[in-house]
Amino acid sequence: MIKLLEESVINKIAAGEVIERPASVIKELVENAIDAKANSITVEVDEGGKSRIKVIDDGTGMGKSDAELCIQRHATSKIEFADDLFNIHTLGFRGEGLASIVAVAQVVLKTKTKEQETGIKITASGGKILKKEDVAIQNGTSVEVSDLFFNVPARKKHLKTMQTELRQITELITRYALAYPEKMFRLMHHGNDLLFSPSAEPLDNLLTMFGKDAAYAMIPVEYTQKDITVKGFVGNPTLTRADKTMQHIFVNRRPIKNDVIVKAVTDAYHTLLHLERQPVFVLNVDIKPAIIDVNVHPQKTTIRIEKENELYDTLFNAVRNSLDSSKLIPVVESRETFIQAPLIAKNIEEEKQTVFEQVEQTPQDILEKAIQKMTEEKAVEVKPVAVPKPETKASEKISKLKLIGCVHDVFYIAQNELGLVIIDQHAAHERVMYEKLMQQFGDGKIAVQELLEPEQIDFSPTEMLLLKENIETLSELGFVFDEFGGNTMLLRTVPFIFGKNMPKEVVHDVLAQLGEK
Ligand SMILES: Nc1ncnc2c1ncn2[C@@H]1O[C@H](COP(=O)(O)OP(=O)(O)OP(=O)(O)O)[C@@H](O)[C@H]1O
Ligand SMILES: [Mg+2]
Structure with a gap:
């Protein structure tokens, strides 16, 4: 059930603007769909998301009163008390995502739970509900966002070309599709499929997302040290890239950026990589929510962790073990050389x-x-x-x-x-x-x-x-x-x-x- 957070909790949440571009709208909607336990998530966009975005999920849906409440600021079903901020098991927790979108765009939200006969359709714009109607729909939720930044011309002006916005969206969906291989993700632009990742085993998912050249060059990683478990894949040293776009890190399945983890992984390759080449990896780090802090930045892409040294060591050992056990380093070198x-x-x-x-x-x-x-x-x-x-x-x-x-x-x-x-x-x-x-x-x-x-x-x-x-x-x-x-x-x-x-x-x-x- 959705509740409004108390003032004292609200004040402890990292506040700030979260909607900067079409990809940030999609991030909020996709995370909500994942939190609602959806198995399939479809994202439709037009003009790189500048004119229209629609995210459709088959998750739990919302009851009629929750549907009205969800677009309000600080309305969430995911936490209640300040202490909950240190025990977060969902991607969302601030109760801000939908409110921030409704503040800057035209939104049509349709939702239905499996217990209800009919669903509800809410039309909202510029932060206000304009219309409520009953509708006949499937279980789950769809949110359609059009005319992004119609009331914030300064932010609209800063949007990049359709291609650039679309690329950011594709990168975003790629990250979630890699983090949640068991879910189906589909991204469509002007009605054409750009990305389709069916529900699959992790390795098959890599095949879809990276193609077979890269997927066949990946080595599995599974390693636990104390409270930290690392699971995923690292590329063998022949699979490298000039930049870091094929490095994916998740902490408790939340896509994040983290220099300590990147350094630990890269250091584990040591001299196996040519200078200035970047390794390829998809790694999820499972840590007790109590020792990490996600509430650092409103966009939730950075985390603070109490024991950075342990994190470094664990990642280093996890990757080194996998590289070693896959026998990459020939023991006997050619005498001739x-x-x-x-x-x-x-x-x-x-x-x-x-x-x-x-x-x-x-x-x-x-x-x-x-x-x-x-x-x-x-x-x-x-x-x-x-x-x-x-x-x-x-x-x-x-x-x-x-x-x-x-x-x-x-x-x-x-x-x-x-x-x-x-x-x-x-x-x-x-x-x-x-x-x-x-x-x-x-x-x-x-x-x-x-x-x-x-x-x-x-x-x-x-x-x-x-x-x-x-x-x-x-x-x-x-x-x-x-x-x-x-x-x-x-x-x-x-x-x-x-x-x-x-x-x-x-x-x-x-x-x-x-x-x-
Ligand atoms: N797709 C969805 N399916 C079911 N419930 C949803 C969906 N999207 C939103 N909700 C409900 O609406 C509430 C508000 O969503 P909103 O994104 O604004 O905040 P949040 O996810 O709780 O926190 P955050 O601001 O960190 O995303 C959620 O807590 C959830 O209960
Ligand atoms: Mg949310």
């Missing part, structure tokens, strides 16, 4: 002058060797586009190098008049590629190569949106795609400089960059 460096060094020792002259090379020369042989070139005219001027070329910064050797096929050891130079082949290779691509892009001529077998690539729903939005830019860059169905695309051409063995990761990285833009 170990002995390669000393051998070269010995030759240098014996024939100092000649050997040094023979191996004098620029970093590019060294790295070119690492770049696979390329097949037929096919030049394609593209429009010249303004591109950032590359910084000073790496080769100009580092003068002639004398190559000494290569360690583990990863690090080149060289020297010049400044001293010893160690080059991370992977990082330097990327840099050389980048400079070449930018040079070609600037000249308006990107050499592309057609793949003999088109490459099938799976994308997340958010990446799929970005891809469709930027399909022309991508083709100017040399990446030409064909539709395959669902969140899978066929990559037909790649920029020539990458060679035909270009890792799929490059495509995900380019999309991440386009997303930041």
Whole structure:
């Protein structure tokens, strides 16, 4: 039953504006649906949610008097006393969500419990109930929100483009779909499915949300240390991204942001990751509600925890255990790579002058060797586009190098008049590629190569949106795609400089960059 909170409790709740954009409306409505134990949650939006949002659930619904009360400020069925703030088992607790939405938009709420014959329809706007009617509807609740910020022009002006708002909504639904795999989530834009996540086992859910490339590279995590249990999946070290968009953290199944957890997980990978690559993970942390505080920020995306050190340790151990037990680190290294460096060094020792002259090379020369042989070139005219001027070329910064050797096929050891130079082949290779691509892009001529077998690539729903939005830019860059169905695309051409063995990761990285833009 919904009650109005006492003044003394109200004063203890972190207050502040929670509705900033369409995604914040959807967050409030989806969390209410989850708290109402819905099994299926459908979100319909038009114009990136700017003109219309509708969230439909099959949860408990509300009785007629609760339906009238729920849109009032500080009206909640989830807590009653100040102490309850330290024992929160629901996503909501402030009694503010619906009131904040009704204050800034036109709202039609329909709801029915299974005990009732008919449901009730409430029309409200600008904080006031305009109409109450009985309606014949299914059990559950639907809330339709239109004309967001009709009475707050300043906030309306700050809304981003339809695509940007839609991307935020897709990211939001992705998070809840990952946190609640047993529930069905569906997101539709202008009547078209953007995301559909049926009720599934956690691993099958990952397949839907991340695609098979990523899902097959995930390692399960299940670990308990004292009062904290960590459960979910971490990517094996070959599955990385340029940014943190595929890192999902839930505490007691509430999506949150938390630097301690991210650091613990990233530290657990230690040297298994290349510098500046981000791991992929979906982890839920179960903690006694009594030792965490969710009431820190009105948006409830940050939590305060009493024992941060324990949290760090537990996460670190959980991830390290899973990575170790999946035997990622080969125990026996190839002897050849170990002995390669000393051998070269010995030759240098014996024939100092000649050997040094023979191996004098620029970093590019060294790295070119690492770049696979390329097949037929096919030049394609593209429009010249303004591109950032590359910084000073790496080769100009580092003068002639004398190559000494290569360690583990990863690090080149060289020297010049400044001293010893160690080059991370992977990082330097990327840099050389980048400079070449930018040079070609600037000249308006990107050499592309057609793949003999088109490459099938799976994308997340958010990446799929970005891809469709930027399909022309991508083709100017040399990446030409064909539709395959669902969140899978066929990559037909790649920029020539990458060679035909270009890792799929490059495509995900380019999309991440386009997303930041
Ligand atoms: N979809 C729904 N199904 C059933 N009951 C709902 C639904 N949405 C809201 N309610 C009821 O309305 C009340 C008010 O919802 P509202 O979102 O405003 O506050 P809250 O969820 O209690 O707290 P918060 O402000 O933190 O979200 C809820 O406590 C719940 O009882
Ligand atoms: Mg709520």
